[in-house]
Amino acid sequence: DGGITQSPKYLFRKEGQNVTLSCEQNLNHDAMYWYRQDPGQGLRLIYYSQIVNDFQKGDIAEGYSVSREKKESFPLTVTSAQKNPTAFYLCASSLQQRPHDEQYFGPGTRLTVT
């Protein structure tokens, strides 16, 4: 089955700890994205990557970091500098980063920081 996997589905952390969210795709897509979803705010872009070893900040990158060492993997680290990290995090990929390329989403990871 081709698709995007995110793990874990639920993640709990104490304030002040860094945490890494996993995202893997076997669609052979070049572009990958991380979004944050909060109630009533839609999806907001955190980081995106058009190709391996390259990534750019999205609209809300502060307190987050990413890496893209392999085409199929795009992990997101939520650092202790992120002031309000509790949210639903969604990873997506597209064939390339062209306007009409469909973005396919993973099932998401719900992060709770207390």
Place this chain on the structure above:
Amino acid sequence: QQQVKQSPQSLIVQKGGISIINCAYENTAFDYFPWYQQFPGKGPALLIAIRPDVSEKKEGRFTISFNKSAKQFSLHIMDSQPGDSATYFCAANNQGGKLIFGQGTELSVKP
């Protein structure tokens, strides 16, 4: 200018009725307008999309109406079913390839 404004925030429709969700944008550089459907605890999935060179696109019970001069577009769900209950997001994509999402509409279809 990069915003997409979506309304209503929530919508309750009787089974068999028409669900209508509206979106407005400012940036005339947007040239692709997809709608995504998201069920609770899942990631969004593409439902239907339109380009600004057409005024309407229909796929089954789902129709996008597009008004380029007013910079507005809407999703119509005909014969709404309880299985359509989900959150719907409009979005816009510019030449840079990044999606700008609306705030989302939580649709509930009552049997």
